[in-house]
Amino acid sequence: MVVERTLSIIKPDAVARNLIGTIVKVFEDNDIKVQAMLMKKLSQKEAQSFYIEHKERPFYGSLVAYMTSGPVVLMVLEGNNAVERNRKIMGATNPAHAEEGTIRKMYAESLERNSVHGSDSPTSAQREINFFFPNL
Ligand code: GDP
Numbered sequence: 001m002v003v004e005r006t007l008s009i010i011k012p013d014a015v016a017r018n019l020i021g022t023i024v025k026v027f028e029d030n031d032i033k034v035q036a037m038l039m040k041k042l043s044q045k046e047a048q049s050f051y052i053e054h055k056e057r058p059f060y061g062s063l064v065a066y067m068t069s070g071p072v073v074l075m076v077l078e079g080n081n082a083v084e085r086n087r088k089i090m091g092a093t094n095p096a097h098a099e100e101g102t103i104r105k106m107y108a109e110s111l112e113r114n115s116v117h118g119s120d121s122p123t124s125a126q127r128e129i130n131f132f133f134p135n136l
Pocket of ligand 1: 092
């Protein structure tokens with residue numbers, strides 16, 4: 001087991017529906033610790049550059065609009081195999097394909113409004129943590 005850090009975002013749809021505490025509890029119940037936490041409304045520039053790898057995708061503009069539509073909660077999570085375990089706890093990108101008991105299965109509204117973000121690899125985790133928490 002390797003102790004890792006990963007970046008998690010509680011997205012605007014979940015914040016708007018008062019699910020911050022509910023989602024944090026899922027991580028804590030899975031022995032994942034919140035190491036840093038910040039609530040903020042992302043600027044257009046931040047959302048565009050955070051999701052730069054999707055720049056050419058047809059949903060990029062809509063994704064950026066959604067991610068800037070209301071406040072998000074940015075978190076650095078830490079735990080054993082946190083990157084992979086967080087992805088499991090979140091469930092598939094499309095809630096229609098997510099397993100029972102995952103955050104997206106329980107709370108996501110749609111493929112786009114899917115309640116949480118989680119880094120998809122240790123390399124992305126490093127980039128994403130540094131993007132929002134450069135002093136950590
Ligand atoms: P993730 O790593 O599971 O978040 O998935 P991706 O990196 O593939 O996509 C980033 C985010 O873009 C997803 O979490 C969704 O919010 C959104 N997204 C992904 N695919 C689609 C799509 O086909 N249509 C729309 N509208 N949004 C999408």
